[in-house]
Amino acid sequence: MRKKIVAGNWKMNLDYNEGVSLFSEIVNMVKDERKGDQLAVICAPFIHLNSLAKLGGTDVAIGAQNIHDKESGAYTGEISAKMVKSVGVEYVILGHSERRQYQAESDELLASKTKIALANDLKPIFCIGETLDERNNGSYFEVLKKQLVHGIFSLTEEDFRQIVIAYEPVWAIGTGLTASPEQAQDIHAFIRSEIEANYGFNVADDTTILYGGSCNPTNAASLFAQKDIDGGLIGGASLKSRDFTDIIKALNS
Numbered sequence: 001m002r003k004k005i006v007a008g009n010w011k012m013n014l015d016y017n018e019g020v021s022l023f024s025e026i027v028n029m030v031k032d033e034r035k036g037d038q039l040a041v042i043c044a045p046f047i048h049l050n051s052l053a054k055l056g057g058t059d060v061a062i063g064a065q066n067i068h069d070k071e072s073g074a075y076t077g078e079i080s081a082k083m084v085k086s087v088g089v090e091y092v093i094l095g096h097s098e099r100r101q102y103q104a105e106s107d108e109l110l111a112s113k114t115k116i117a118l119a120n121d122l123k124p125i126f127c128i129g130e131t132l133d134e135r136n137n138g139s140y141f142e143v144l145k146k147q148l149v150h151g152i153f154s155l156t157e158e159d160f161r162q163i164v165i166a167y168e169p170v171w172a173i174g175t176g177l178t179a180s181p182e183q184a185q186d187i188h189a190f191i192r193s194e195i196e197a198n199y200g201f202n203v204a205d206d207t208t209i210l211y212g213g214s215c216n217p218t219n220a221a222s223l224f225a226q227k228d229i230d231g232g233l234i235g236g237a238s239l240k241s242r243d244f245t246d247i248i249k250a251l252n253s
């Protein structure tokens with residue numbers, strides 16, 4: 001059975017003290033809301049990871065927001081999968097549209113990063129999504145399929161089973177525009193059908209597919225009620241403990 005996950009992506013926000021303080025609040029609040037095998041994850045900037053991993057316990061898992069695609073070496077300013085794993089990180093966001101756009105990360109680079117993450121026992125939260133132009137010109141199914149095929153569909157079944165997918169329409173990120181529950185369900189069902197075509201029904205049925213893009217306490221329940229939406233990847237609303245916890249609550253409604 002697939003896991004329900006609400007993952008916060010703090011992006012480039014919060015200094016060290018602010019991060020520890022927000023995280024401590026989140027851990028305390030999530031303890032009372034999280035049910036069964038539901039999982040809360042916080043994907044924080046690198047400077048926070050070591051401390052947060054020690055504070056998170058079993059209630060909140062920790063994720064990084066990026067890793068390099070090489071094991072180690074002369075890559076000034078970069079962080080490896082092994083480094084983040086060594087401080088207790090379990091997840092890593094890969095393929096976020098902000099990195100595809102601002103760091104020009106290609107599908108091929110992301111395929112390498114995915115492999116190195118898995119080799120170091122990190123679970124990728126692999127993001128895919130279309131731009132507004134791609135939505136308007138009707139090419140979005142093709143765009144999403146290409147991101148899946150080039151990014152993660154060459155993995156073995158065993159490796160693929162470690163992947164969490166996040167569908168994040170670029171036009172909905174940080175804009176206040178959310179995909180309607182029906183629009184999001186339509187895409188999630190498409191993603192699941194593509195997984196089924198590649199890996200079979202059982203793998204598709206077990207894969208957690210998150211929605212991301214202006215998800216908040218008001219719209220979360222209607223999104224999570226869709227049969228192929230297994231939780232969310234939350235940006236802005238993960239910077240407020242009450243909002244983030246309310247979104248976790250929405251998994252239960």
Ligand SMILES: O=C[C@H](O)COP(=O)(O)O
Nearest residue numbers: 009173174213214235236
């Ligand atoms: O990784 C999270 C997404 O980019 C969504 O961000 P947002 O909730 O601020 O729109």
